Amino acid sequence: MNIIxxxxxxxxxxLAAKIFGSLYLARGFDVKVNEVxxxxxxGGSVVTMVRAGDKVYSPLVMPGGADLLIGxxxxxxxxxxxxxxxxxKTVVSSWRIPxxxxxxxxxxxxxxxxxxxxxxxxxxxxxxxxxxVLLGAASKxxxxxxxEWEQAIRENVKPSTLDVNMKAFKAGRDL
Amino acid sequence: xxxxxxxxxxxxxxxxxxISSYPGTPSTExxxxxxxxxxxxxxxxxxxxxxxxxxxxxxxxRAFTGMKHVGLNVAADPLFTASYTGINGGLVVAVADxxxxxxxxxEQDSRHYALAMKLPMLEPSDSQECLEFTKxxxxxxxxxxxxxxxxxxxxxxHSRSAVTVSEPQPVRLRDYHKDPQxxxxxxxxxxPRHAALEERMAVLxxxxxxxxxxxxxxxxxxxxxxxxxxxxxMTAREALGDCVSYCKLGLVWPxxxxxxxxxxxxxxxxxxxxxxxxxxxxxxxxxxxxxRGKADLSPLGEYTVEQIRKAVLGTGTDSPRTLPVPAGxxxxxxxxxxxGCPHWGxxxxxxxxxxxxxxxxxxYTLAASPPLSAMDFxxxxxASVSAxxxxxxxxPEYAEKAVAVIGDSTFHHSGMTGLLNIVYNxxxxxxxxxxxAVTGMTGHQPNPGSGVTLSGTAAPVLDLEALxxxxxxxxxxxxxxxxxxxxxxxxxxxxxxxEPSVVIVRRPCAIMEVRx
Numbered sequence: 001m002n003i004i005x006x007x008x009x010x011x012x013x014x015l016a017a018k019i020f021g022s023l024y025l026a027r028g029f030d031v032k033v034n035e036v037x038x039x040x041x042x043g044g045s046v047v048t049m050v051r052a053g054d055k056v057y058s059p060l061v062m063p064g065g066a067d068l069l070i071g072x073x074x075x076x077x078x079x080x081x082x083x084x085x086x087x088x089k090t091v092v093s094s095w096r097i098p099x100x101x102x103x104x105x106x107x108x109x110x111x112x113x114x115x116x117x118x119x120x121x122x123x124x125x126x127x128x129x130x131x132x133v134l135l136g137a138a139s140k141x142x143x144x145x146x147x148e149w150e151q152a153i154r155e156n157v158k159p160s161t162l163d164v165n166m167k168a169f170k171a172g173r174d175l
Numbered sequence: 176x177x178x179x180x181x182x183x184x185x186x187x188x189x190x191x192x193x194i195s196s197y198p199g200t201p202s203t204e205x206x207x208x209x210x211x212x213x214x215x216x217x218x219x220x221x222x223x224x225x226x227x228x229x230x231x232x233x234x235x236x237r238a239f240t241g242m243k244h245v246g247l248n249v250a251a252d253p254l255f256t257a258s259y260t261g262i263n264g265g266l267v268v269a270v271a272d273x274x275x276x277x278x279x280x281x282e283q284d285s286r287h288y289a290l291a292m293k294l295p296m297l298e299p300s301d302s303q304e305c306l307e308f309t310k311x312x313x314x315x316x317x318x319x320x321x322x323x324x325x326x327x328x329x330x331x332x333h334s335r336s337a338v339t340v341s342e343p344q345p346v347r348l349r350d351y352h353k354d355p356q357x358x359x360x361x362x363x364x365x366x367p368r369h370a371a372l373e374e375r376m377a378v379l380x381x382x383x384x385x386x387x388x389x390x391x392x393x394x395x396x397x398x399x400x401x402x403x404x405x406x407x408x409m410t411a412r413e414a415l416g417d418c419v420s421y422c423k424l425g426l427v428w429p430x431x432x433x434x435x436x437x438x439x440x441x442x443x444x445x446x447x448x449x450x451x452x453x454x455x456x457x458x459x460x461x462x463x464x465x466x467r468g469k470a471d472l473s474p475l476g477e478y479t480v481e482q483i484r485k486a487v488l489g490t491g492t493d494s495p496r497t498l499p500v501p502a503g504x505x506x507x508x509x510x511x512x513x514x515g516c517p518h519w520g521x522x523x524x525x526x527x528x529x530x531x532x533x534x535x536x537x538x539y540t541l542a543a544s545p546p547l548s549a550m551d552f553x554x555x556x557x558a559s560v561s562a563x564x565x566x567x568x569x570x571p572e573y574a575e576k577a578v579a580v581i582g583d584s585t586f587h588h589s590g591m592t593g594l595l596n597i598v599y600n601x602x603x604x605x606x607x608x609x610x611x612a613v614t615g616m617t618g619h620q621p622n623p624g625s626g627v628t629l630s631g632t633a634a635p636v637l638d639l640e641a642l643x644x645x646x647x648x649x650x651x652x653x654x655x656x657x658x659x660x661x662x663x664x665x666x667x668x669x670x671x672x673x674e675p676s677v678v679i680v681r682r683p684c685a686i687m688e689v690r691x
Contacts, residue, residue: 036277036333037333037618042538042616044510059336062479063481078504100511
């Protein structure tokens with residue numbers, strides 16, 4: 001299983017990746033998660049990768065190798081489409097963060113349905129939980145129980161934000 | 176566990192009791208994670224950190240310092256000679272390289288330091304090895320009386336993989352005895368220590384031959400052998416699977432030359448797959464082992480699976496999905512200064528005045544990119560101040576239109592000596608110290624200007640104004656970057672002044688203000 005999470009620094013892609021990591025690790029898979037720290041985090045494009053299998057060597061997903069693309073932002077999703085495998089699935093937020101100096105207008109992703117993750121997260125109690133809304137939507141494509149998801153989320157979020165994260169997760173799962 | 180977290184766990188399990196580091200991506204989290212279990216501190220720079228760790232080691236304690244690749248340049252001086260003195264308590268130095276320049280000004284290959292310093296170097300390839308190699312490094316350090324280098328890279332430091340932990344081992348402080356023949360490196364003492372060092376490296380070479388961390392994995396094919404280590408090994412393994420046999424090096428210096436020669440007798444072709452320089456390749460050739468490598472690969476950046484397959488197997492990967500992506504793809508989204516960052520105000524004024532800006536390393540380096548595009552020079556920590564001096568000696572007319580811009584942490588790190596040089600050798604330079612009271616870019620580590628240490632205890636706040644005056648700068652002023660008029664007026668006045676001046680541009684980091 002190869003997962004790509006595309007977003008902008010500060011959107012919570014590392015947290016989403018860690019939750020995927022816990023999920024697959026609990027099932028006994030070998031897991032590698034690759035993160036981006038440091039300079040590129042400052043509002044730049046951020047691509048986080050999760051790989052799970054019997055034995056995983058490289059932490060990096062090959063272009064054309066992703067089974068699932070989680071897009072926290074539309075333009076960043078478009079940038080990462082080349083990673084998706086021909087049968088890969090996408091779970092994409094309609095949220096758009098303008099790029100400084102770019103006048104080209106909203107980027108259109110043909111054929112990729114978009115989710116109002118930002119709105120649903122705000123409704124759940126915190127717009128910062130758009131990542132967990134997308135995890136909820138992605139959960140319908142993956143073979144894990146709601147209990148397994150809750151455990152993975154619990155392991156990775158601050159106890160004080162567990163409730164709002166679970167609400168956001170359910171909002172995504174109920175779509 | 177993150178690779179860096181696993182190194183930190185290894186430090187704890189190995190009974191390391193003193194850590195001193197300077198933050199630098201991708202090495203920073205080692206010291207931050209370790210600080211939860213082990214006494215740890217942030218030093219003003221990597222040289223101070225390494226020397227503090229050397230001191231603790233001489234006193235008999237297991238000690239550690241961690242840094243990024245360019246930090247090792249700063250710490251190189253003490254380490255070249257610590258290699259002569261050897262250690263008392265185990266001493267481990269982690270250095271995190273950054274192939275691909277994810278967060279750095281260059282992509283230097285730190286393995287050359289192992290060769291030049293004559294120190295053993297271990298290189299883990301995943302988080303479990305990060306933990307195990309850290310513990311092994313302490314054992315080797317005490318067994319062979321040597322500091323040990325632990326080489327990491329961005330992908331190893333910043334990837335997560337499963338780790339099995341164990342209980343920390345109790346380690347007692349070793350006895351300390353005065354031993355000038357070992358610890359006072361006068362020429363008379365250094366000559367015999369050099370001989371001892373060469374003997375030690377020969378013994379370590381023997382150890383390397385049979386070391387469990389250097390393993391040969393006979394795959395389905397004995398015709399092609401691949402020598403590799405670290406992240407490059409993982410990429411090679413991913414790319415080539417069981418199509419080849421592997422010689423996976425955990426100890427990358429000294430190399431197991433005998434084992435490599437044995438491998439050469441069995442296989443028809445040996446590939447060396449190593450990111451950055453042809454370090455292993457060169458040493459194979461030196462011993463008459465014919466290998467393939469850099470001629471078909473590259474000294475640039477990180478390897479991809481596709482690149483390795485193409486070179487070794489002559490085949491590519493599956494074709495990427497063809498999807499209607501907008502023509503040319505989206506424009507790049509570069510990292511930018513945070514909203515509300517005090518540096519916006521500072522660089523807006525510098526841009527408005529059209530100044531030549533000798534820049535430095537930190538968040539404010541982002542001001543070199545659009546929309547500000549207000550930086551002319553940036554090389555390494557502290558170079559803004561010292562290079563402005565040289566620039567003004569070459570072009571005195573720039574005294575009124577050039578400034579140096581350096582952050583508080585970078586000034587503590589290596590800006591002070593440059594300022595002293597300006598005063599001593601006399602250029603009418605104008606130096607801006609951007610004081611946001613924190614080391615921002617690497618993730619808000621406290622520094623001598625923050626009033627708090629890594630362990631959270633209160634500390635004296637460095638008085639920058641008094642420091643600059645004490646160095647002989649008579650014109651020291653302080654302004655708030657939000658007050659653009661005042662900043663502009665201060666700059667005009669100081670640029671016109673015929674003597675050195677320092678403008679301290681002070682406002683706490685916006686993120687720290689939000690958190691408070």
